[in-house]
Amino acid sequence: MAEETPKKYLLGNDGIAHACLEAGVDFVSGYPGTPSSEVVDKLRAQEDPWYYLEWSVNEKVAFENALAASWCGLRSIVTMKHVGLNVAADPLMTSAYTGTKGGFVVLSADDPFAHSSQNEQDSRMYAKFAQIPCLDPSSAQEAHDLTKTAFELSEKFSLPVLLRPTTRICHSKGDVTLGKPAPSTRTGAFVKDPKQYVVIPAHTRPLHVILTKKQPEVAKYLVESGLNSAKIRGRKAVIAGGISNSYVEEIIPDDISLIKISAYPIDQKWLAGILAQHTEVLVVEELMPVIEEAVLQASSATIVHGKLDGYLPHEGEYSPALVAAAFEKAGFGINSYPASPEKAPVAVRPPILCAGCLHRSVFYAMKKVFKDGVFPSDIGCYTLGLQLGAVDTTICMGASITIGSGISHACPGTDVVSTIGDSTFLHTGVNGLINAVYNNASQTVIILDNRITAMTGHQPNPNTGINARGEISPKISLEELARACGVSFVETVDPYDLTYLLATLREAKEKPGVKVIIAKQPCVIMNKRLGIKRNKFVVDTEKCTKCGACLKYGCPAIETDESGASVITQLCTGCGVCADICPAGAIHRGGARQ
């Protein structure tokens, strides 16, 4: 046993990262996505790491890199958010056939309630689909512990192992006991074995048979190793998965059995044996009824409550009070939580684009020039352009230019302006641009180039000029890339120069085909961190006509005083776009930089 260090108050994701150190990880890759991003960020902050690490351009690329490392005998982890696993689904499905050598952990963080996501999909379904084991922690401590287990499990069965924390695990903290890092001295070696690694039909058919054979062995082992466990205490039982266990444990009466599911696949024979000892069970799990379906399949006479009979919701995040209400409904206990108290009516405070954010001026100019335009957009901070009426569609990473092309072909004559960030463009956007030019779509594409992956915590990308290891990398030229895709109208603009931005958009509007405008300014949060300051702007209240034009711009640094005149607050970062907007010329650059 590794010597234990004292407890720390630690984020679930930091616990996962530390467990990778304890497991002697050799290879780390991923694409940022809330709530998964801190795992790689924590590992890249480690001084003198013995392992290789990268932020990849997308999840499929990250997955394949890490899979290859595993094939070379190295312990590897690839991280992403749940929807990232859709991008990596292609290699995932077949990697179960080829199997793995070094422990290979696929971290896919789910987001019940879609705190920061476009859907509430359940990664456990992918594990079932791919026929690979899945581990589902119930606390920050377990997130740490199960990460180590995942490497071991992968090596035991030569399968990728899906580690599936949820937002309330990744971004919850707890008093966590850590072990000691165990630096690895392994070196990778690829041993040729075409029957394993070249999945032509003749090879893949026997590999599928092997994969099927592994399934009952895995399920049995997950019970034997205690990952799935039962405390039999009565004739009624609660069966809970992942984070739901923590809510259940807080309220469960002493005479109700508790069956804890931390790993999949669930051993059906074991489950049937437990169900036979109980007359009634309540299944508690967020999102899809994965456990509940297994329970229904294994049960003969036991009454089963859960999502499928309406005791618990399929959607959103569970909470102690919600679980207590289901207990009461099922007659398993009394709900002693107070009825939801009345909320005070307070003006909403949703997240908004920062003061001085380049996206805001682009959206303003776009709406001015393309009054009847359709605005497909993408995934990033700029999705907040919805509040400014500048985002008409968002579905997944890279789906701005492609949706834009579809609309331009479906509705000829429509002005289509797509917006996409630099990281998203390099993730999957560029494919859409190639296709748009190739198939002669008509649209203006604006690349919102802040040179960083901002929303998820400012990770570098190939446009930053630095990689995740802090090495200088050749900075990709978005202009040359767009031209290489066949775009002839490529213009780079400073989005703080509103006059030139408007002129460039008007020029693009008059031209046929695909036009690319690159709006370039660093993220203001990065500027702040780097100590880059501009003089703040001020309103000349004598000149202010209280017309409200600057307020409509929606900048959080612009407020009104008691007389209704506009004032600029300390939040101002000095972009100066409001000065160009003000019809009275009442806004000008102020004094000292602050």
Added chain:
Amino acid sequence: MKKSFDVLIVGIGGQGTILASNVLGDACVIEGRHVRGAETHGMSQRGGSVETHIRIDGKFGSLIAPGTADLLIAFDVLEALRYRHFLKPDGVMVVNREMVVPTSVFSGKLPVPKMEDVEAELNKGTTKVVLVNATEIAVQAGNPLAANIVLLGAASHTLPLAAESLFQAVRRNVPSKTVTVNEKAFSLGKEAV
């Protein structure tokens, strides 16, 4: 059923709610006690309303149920109002007497809320309300950004943690260059109540 002391810290993204929660969590570790916390990360941090849950002596989930929190620490009076339904009827709120009016009020041309009205509304309930001029006190301590630590000092009378543990946790969690300012901020906050 409930054995933990539940604290909800609310504010606006960027005001330092997570640092404040780290101080509480670390103070628990210093005292060898269990603790659970839940934070807001990602896009919600961009100037939006944020909430951090801390359950001192918590062994289970990190989420606090509405109507059950023992203490609400609010960095802004409007956020105190927004989240006050989390408090139990005899709970305590420690609130910074500061108001950042949401941009939605100006862009939507809604009436701008007045400090005295918000204070009156907060005082209407059954909970104990402690208003602190935390930003002013933080300026006295040397940096307006230390308002979060001032509030922790003010809340220390209500927290089931030794002041010395909190003090030590402040030192361990703030940026090394700001230790002196934050020590002062904590002490001044403690004295202000």
